[in-house]
Amino acid sequence: MSTPAAPDWFDSTWRLRALRRCARLPGTKTAIGLCARSSPRWRAVAEDIARWDALRERSSRGEWRRLTSYSYVALVYHRFAGELKPGQERIDIAPRRFARQLRALRLAGFRPLAGVEVVAFHAGEGGELPHRSVAITVDDGIADCVEPLRRHARWQPQLFVPTQELGRSAHWIDGEPVASWEEIAELDRAGVAIGSHTRHHRRLTTLDGEERVGEISGSLADLRERLPAPLEVLAYPNGDHDSVVCREAREAGYATAFTTEKGRNGIATDPHRLRRVSVHAQDGALAVLWKASTGEGLPAWWLRLRGPLGHAP
Ligand SMILES: [Zn+2]
Structure with missing residues (x-):
């Protein structure tokens, strides 16, 4: 089994992964088989389990463990002002809430996964990831992220900045002030890893080839x-x-490269389509622990209980 051709165990919900594992318990497959007779959904589950069983048979113990156990969740944040301006309710976390979320993660045994560790993991150089690894990522480089990230630099956050919008107003988020290069350089010295969010924060699939390359390659050149x-x-x-x-x-x-598709990332996840889950302003300690554990948004029943600002995760 070669890693590039290996299917991605984590291209699935936590429920399906739990079912794949439970299927080895006596009687479980029989029960799923019975459900599959009358339900296309359960038929798909049964086929999925059969595929993974076949792969398990062909894999060594080490390969199987590497494919199905080594993984991490990346959380994504945007603003740290707590102003809750209309339209920003979901992405603007109060700095004190951010501190409480990190504290909850620490108390629950999560450890920060640095940007270089993410890169090494996907290059196959990282070996086994400690259980409960979580990458803290922040997009946009809005000025209000500077102080919280400096304060929590031991969490080894990864900050993605649009390199030619630094020091300007964010056209994509209500004209909020964007951090300057000086502030970004200071964060870099403080231990915050600085990555690219292109040059001008434009939707890449809407650009022509030359513009796209300018945004993608140009911002890496700016950072270097x-x-x-x-x-x-x-x-x-x-x-x-x-x-x-x-x-x-x-x-x-x-x-x-990070997307904003939800889920965990494993060794077989496409390294240029990495998943992240967004942390929202209303997320308390339990919600963040849920997201850091599953890589998924909150279940609908949880959002309903939480109230009107708890839109889709
Ligand atoms: Zn952004």
Whole structure:
């Protein structure tokens, strides 16, 4: 079994992964088989379990463990003001709430996964990831992220900045002030890994080829010019990507790239389509622990209980 051709165990919900594992318990497969007779949904589950069983038979114990156990969740944040301006209710976390979320993660045994560790993991150099590894990522470089990230630099956050919007107003988010290069360089010295969010925060799939390459390659060149050792990782603006964008990110020299599709990332996950789950302003300690554990948004019943601001995760 070679890793590039291996299917991605984590391209699935936590429920389906739990079913795959439970299926080895006596009687479970029989029960699923009975459900599959009358339900197309259960038929698909049964087929999925059969595929993974076959792969398990062909794999060594080490390969199987590497494919199905080594994984991590990346959380994504945007603003840290707590102003809850209309339209920003979901992405603007109060700094004190952010501190409480990190404290909850620490108390629950999560450890930060640094940007270089993410890169090494997907290059096959990282070995086994400690259980409960979580990458803290922040997009946009809005000025209000500077102080919280400096304060929590021991969490080894990864900050993705649109390199030619620094020091300006964010056209994509209500004209909020964007951090300056000086502030970004200071964060870099404080231990925050600085990666790319393109040059101008434009939706990459809407651009023509030349513009796209300028945004993708140009921002990496900007980072290399301004910082001694930037994180050669891209976060697609608005998570917007397609196969062409992913290929161009790889060809431009990015080791990995983040989308905003939810889920965990494993060794067989496409390194230029890494998943992240967004943390929202209303997320308390339990919600963040849920997201850091599953890589998924909150279940509908949880959002209903939480109230009117708890829109879709
Ligand atoms: Zn963004």
